[in-house]
Amino acid sequence: MNDAYVHGYDSRESVRLQDQAGTLVDLLHSDTSYPAGSIVLEAGCGVGAQTVTLARNSPGARILSVDLSADSVAEARRRVDATGLTNVQFRQADIFALPFAPESFDHVFVCFVLEHLSRPVEALAILKRLLKPGGTITVIEGDHGSAYFHPDSDAAHEAIRCQVELQRAAGGNALIGRQLYPLLVGAGFGAIRVSPRMVYVDSSRPEIVDGFTRKTFTAMIEGVRDSALAAGMVTAEVFDAGIRALYRTAEADGVFCYTFFKALGEKVRHG
Amino acid sequence: MNDAYVHGYDSRESVRLQDQAGTLVDLLHSDTSYPAGSIVLEAGCGVGAQTVTLARNSPGARILSVDLSADSVAEARRRVDATGLTNVQFRQADIFALPFAPESFDHVFVCFVLEHLSRPVEALAILKRLLKPGGTITVIEGDHGSAYFHPDSDAAHEAIRCQVELQRAAGGNALIGRQLYPLLVGAGFGAIRVSPRMVYVDSSRPEIVDGFTRKTFTAMIEGVRDSALAAGMVTAEVFDAGIRALYRTAEADGVFCYTFFKALGEKVRHG
Numbered sequence: 001m002n003d004a005y006v007h008g009y010d011s012r013e014s015v016r017l018q019d020q021a022g023t024l025v026d027l028l029h030s031d032t033s034y035p036a037g038s039i040v041l042e043a044g045c046g047v048g049a050q051t052v053t054l055a056r057n058s059p060g061a062r063i064l065s066v067d068l069s070a071d072s073v074a075e076a077r078r079r080v081d082a083t084g085l086t087n088v089q090f091r092q093a094d095i096f097a098l099p100f101a102p103e104s105f106d107h108v109f110v111c112f113v114l115e116h117l118s119r120p121v122e123a124l125a126i127l128k129r130l131l132k133p134g135g136t137i138t139v140i141e142g143d144h145g146s147a148y149f150h151p152d153s154d155a156a157h158e159a160i161r162c163q164v165e166l167q168r169a170a171g172g173n174a175l176i177g178r179q180l181y182p183l184l185v186g187a188g189f190g191a192i193r194v195s196p197r198m199v200y201v202d203s204s205r206p207e208i209v210d211g212f213t214r215k216t217f218t219a220m221i222e223g224v225r226d227s228a229l230a231a232g233m234v235t236a237e238v239f240d241a242g243i244r245a246l247y248r249t250a251e252a253d254g255v256f257c258y259t260f261f262k263a264l265g266e267k268v269r270h271g
Numbered sequence: 272m273n274d275a276y277v278h279g280y281d282s283r284e285s286v287r288l289q290d291q292a293g294t295l296v297d298l299l300h301s302d303t304s305y306p307a308g309s310i311v312l313e314a315g316c317g318v319g320a321q322t323v324t325l326a327r328n329s330p331g332a333r334i335l336s337v338d339l340s341a342d343s344v345a346e347a348r349r350r351v352d353a354t355g356l357t358n359v360q361f362r363q364a365d366i367f368a369l370p371f372a373p374e375s376f377d378h379v380f381v382c383f384v385l386e387h388l389s390r391p392v393e394a395l396a397i398l399k400r401l402l403k404p405g406g407t408i409t410v411i412e413g414d415h416g417s418a419y420f421h422p423d424s425d426a427a428h429e430a431i432r433c434q435v436e437l438q439r440a441a442g443g444n445a446l447i448g449r450q451l452y453p454l455l456v457g458a459g460f461g462a463i464r465v466s467p468r469m470v471y472v473d474s475s476r477p478e479i480v481d482g483f484t485r486k487t488f489t490a491m492i493e494g495v496r497d498s499a500l501a502a503g504m505v506t507a508e509v510f511d512a513g514i515r516a517l518y519r520t521a522e523a524d525g526v527f528c529y530t531f532f533k534a535l536g537e538k539v540r541h542g
Contacts, residue, residue: 145423146528148416150449178421181473182524196471198530202452204463253453257417259469259528 024212027197028111028140028260029053036060038106043095043127044068044113048076054109055085064105066093095123103132111140114183118171124187133269137189138262143177146198146259147217149249156249159221159242162228169231177261189265201256213256218246295483298468299382299411299531300324307331309377314366314398315339315384319347325380326356335376337364366394374403382411385454389442395458402538408460410534414448417469417530418488420520427520430492430513433499440502448532460536472527484527489517 029050034040038061045051045065055063067073070092077090093099095113108127114120127137144164149156167174176183177196184192201208222243228234234242249256300321305311309332316322316336326334338344341363348361364370366384379398385391398408415435420427438445447454448467455463472479493514499505505513520527 143419145419148414148449150446150453152416152446175421175423178419178526178528181475181526182421185524192475194471194473194475196469196528198467198469200465200467202465204452204465253456255449255452257449257467257530 024199024216025053027199028262029057032057032109032138034058034061034107038062039104040064040107040109041100041105041127041130042066042109042111043098043123044110044116045073045076045090046112047072048079050109050111051076051080051088052083052085055080055088056083059087061087061107063088064091065089066091066095066098068092068094096126098126098130100130102129105130106132106135108135108137110137112142114139115141115167115174115176116170116172120173120176120183121186124183124189128187128189128267131267133267135267137184137265137267139180139184139265140260140262141177141180142174142258142260144174146177146257148257149246150253150255151245151248153242153245153248155238155242156245157242158234159228159239159246162231162233162239163221163224165233166224166227166231177259180261180263184263184265187265190268191266192263194261194263197260197262199256199258199260201250203252203254209250209254209256212258213250213254214247217256217258218243218250221246295470295487296324298470299533300328303328303380303409305329305332305378309333310375311335311378311380312371312376312398312401313337313380313382314369314394315381315387316344316347316361317383318343319350321380321382322347322351322359323354323356326351326359327354330358332358332378334359335362336360337362337366337369339363339365367397369397369401371401373400376401377403377406379406379408381408383413385410386412386438386445386447387441387443391444391447391454392457395454395460399458399460399538404538404540406538408455408534408536408538410451410455410536411531412448412451413445413529413531415445417448417528419528420517421524421526422516422519424513424516424519426509426513427516428513429505430499430510430517433502433504433510434492434495436504437495437498437502448530451532451534455534455536458536461539462537463534465532465534468531468533470527470529470531472521474523474525480521480525480527483529484521484525485518488527488529489514489521492517 040061040063042063042065045067051065065088073090073092080088108131117123144160147160164174181194199212201213225239229236311332311334313334313336316338322336336359344361344363351359379402388394415431418431435445452463452465470483472484496510500507
């Protein structure tokens, strides 16, 4: 870990964010800031949901954001252009066939991408080759097995299990957050530190109840209803009861917990 | 929340502890310190496992520690005496029939007690009556449903479920951590803040792998084997496979997660 390269990434500082963070963006991203002049690869930018934050937090860095989907790249470009940010370039590319020379980047940033890949260690190893020695990789992933709540509900866990199984059937892994440490070890990174970012929601913070429990997590599970029923994973009765139970956790006496994992690894300099 | 009364209990400060904490004691207790002259009730001190830390962190406070079991009180007294601490008194008493006048205490501290009670809100309401107006209650509880790990294992979750069911059969609640907010609301406390304390364990911190994953959590689950088998909750094969799977998470590529919950509430002054 080269502290000169990643300002602000101090584990105490980062965990301190958990109670300060007004939004999920703060919780996950506000301790990632790259110094002026550094060249950063965002691998898998999607429609740019994280790109804007990344570019804002590192105004002097040059960010190159790639995604497999040309449509997503176009949308991400529009989104970033609309903010007036000028430190991001975009390119359509496959993470398993990136058109860059080895040691092209000072840092790599990967957020909500590994969960979709069937070969995450291979992807990480490819990204490592693109890093300069001493460069860092930052990886952020959720973990749907980290969700628990009050009142508890077997049906809710069944509905969540449907999402996990569908993602597995698609070659991904919705439980990948907890695995970041062994994945980064497997790809040969050093100085690995994993920092869990727990979202704890009770009714003392109604904006998070609404923004996270209802509109982020429960809406995401609700979104797999048709696929789960079509796959015969669950009955409509159980699934719908599970969704109701998840919304129930957003009431005044309810509690909802979910944990994201953020990992930092370094391409260790040799001898 | 009266900041003058509870030095150091700042939520940012407390969460910052998560990465600094060398031990579970630090993670849970080091942000609880009562000012000189304050009178503190520790309700349910058991054999004094927390009492020593409590007394050390608040050297000028006068702590009165009670427990239902006279044997436990005797052991707690021996343990505290052995440290040379002189600011703790002990008394055998039932939390549901405490021999103290209303408004006798500046603060109340309750750690790993509510999980054993069938009427936790009633206990909290009794403790609230003993508090002076403006006084605080600090509650710490675990939550066995917060345990997840890599590699994942259905058998391990089954073994954990046995502990949860046995505790429920005994009138307790091993999933109580997540419920601290509604419980404190139910007992009429105000200014409630819940701070989760997640223990994240990977092999970069071998002392926590050993001290927490192996010797605290897995040993605790292992300890219910006979009761679980006698109750017909699980087969020996599944339970033993579950224990092996939990120890498996302590290997080099394993990860173990568990969350304690710490809540602070205030007896709000009227009028």
